[in-house]
Amino acid sequence: MRKAARSSPWPRGARCAVMLTFDFDAESLWLARDPGAAGRPGVMSQGRYGARVGVPRLLALLAAERVRATFFVPGWVAENHPAEARAIRDAGHEIGHHGYRHDWADPADPASERAAFEQGMKALGTVLDVRPRGFRAPAWELTPITLDLVREHGMVYSSNLMDDVLPYVHPGQPPVVELPVQWVLDDAPYFLMHPRLAPRPMQSPEAVFGIWRDEFLGCHEWGGLFDLTCHPQVIGHPSRLLMLRRLIRLVRRKRDVWWATAGEVAEHWLRRPGR
Numbered sequence: 714m715r716k717a718a719r720s721s722p723w724p725r726g727a728r729c730a731v732m733l734t735f736d737f738d739a740e741s742l743w744l745a746r747d748p749g750a751a752g753r754p755g756v757m758s759q760g761r762y763g764a765r766v767g768v769p770r771l772l773a774l775l776a777a778e779r780v781r782a783t784f785f786v787p788g789w790v791a792e793n794h795p796a797e798a799r800a801i802r803d804a805g806h807e808i809g810h811h812g813y814r815h816d817w818a819d820p821a822d823p824a825s826e827r828a829a830f831e832q833g834m835k836a837l838g839t840v841l842d843v844r845p846r847g848f849r850a851p852a853w854e855l856t857p858i859t860l861d862l863v864r865e866h867g868m869v870y871s872s873n874l875m876d877d878v879l880p881y882v883h884p885g886q887p888p889v890v891e892l893p894v895q896w897v898l899d900d901a902p903y904f905l906m907h908p909r910l911a912p913r914p915m916q917s918p919e920a921v922f923g924i925w926r927d928e929f930l931g932c933h934e935w936g937g938l939f940d941l942t943c944h945p946q947v948i949g950h951p952s953r954l955l956m957l958r959r960l961i962r963l964v965r966r967k968r969d970v971w972w973a974t975a976g977e978v979a980e981h982w983l984r985r986p987g988r
């Protein structure tokens with residue numbers, strides 16, 4: 714195997730960076746797909762599972778494995794599940810902005826996008842006393858004004874686009890770092906299922922473990938950023954949490970990995986000499 718030509722972009726010569734992110738969407742995920750879901754207790758219960766079971770179980774797992782993660786929390790979820798949102802914050806995890814009611818931004822309606830963005834910010838401030846450092850758009854849907862909103866609110870990163878395996882800085886001032894995501898590293902395409910609103914076959918945790926393991930090993934070889942996106946209501950089931958724990962332990966066995974929150978990766982990228 715040929716050695717990488719360039720030196721590591723990561724702290725202390727780490728080979729790659731790993732950040733675990735969790736989008737705490739709860740019921741808002743379903744309300745955004747179908748406002749009528751509010752009158753369907755079965756649909757809403759899928760989202761509520763994330764708050765009732767997913768978050769506490771995840772926090773226990775992350776504490777046991779001594780991993781700090783980033784949770785992207787819609788403002789509506791902070792207002793409706795304040796105890797769980799505070800438990801995330803109080804466990805030392807980063808809280809990021811994830812819209813208000815998981816509204817999918819529409820490029821043709823910038824006024825509504827701005828209103829939802831500001832309402833989400835306000836809710837995180839009121840409920841959690843947090844000023845987020847970064848933004849993950851619901852469904853990763855950006856519009857031409859989204860990065861302007863990110864800058865206006867003093868944030869330093871976006872984690873939404875799929876065009877690299879390394880962070881990069883968007884053109885414009887002040888600088889905003891992109892922390893790229895990938896569908897292959899999202900739990901939803903494999904596991905999120907509803908017969909009408911998300912009709913897809915579910916995958917086995919074993920199959921997904923294999924995909925994520927190989928993505929990590931490849932990312933480690935390439936020296937990239939492994940940015941895993943999970944959802945408490947999706948990953949927070951027994952078989953899947955066991956799989957996630959297995960993955961964390963596999964990554965742990967590599968000594969030259971930088972574990973970081975999204976905010977830490979962004980701050981590091983901004984401080985790199987010669988950026």
Ligand SMILES: [Zn+2]
Pocket residue numbers: 736737738742811815850851852
């Ligand atoms: Zn989401």
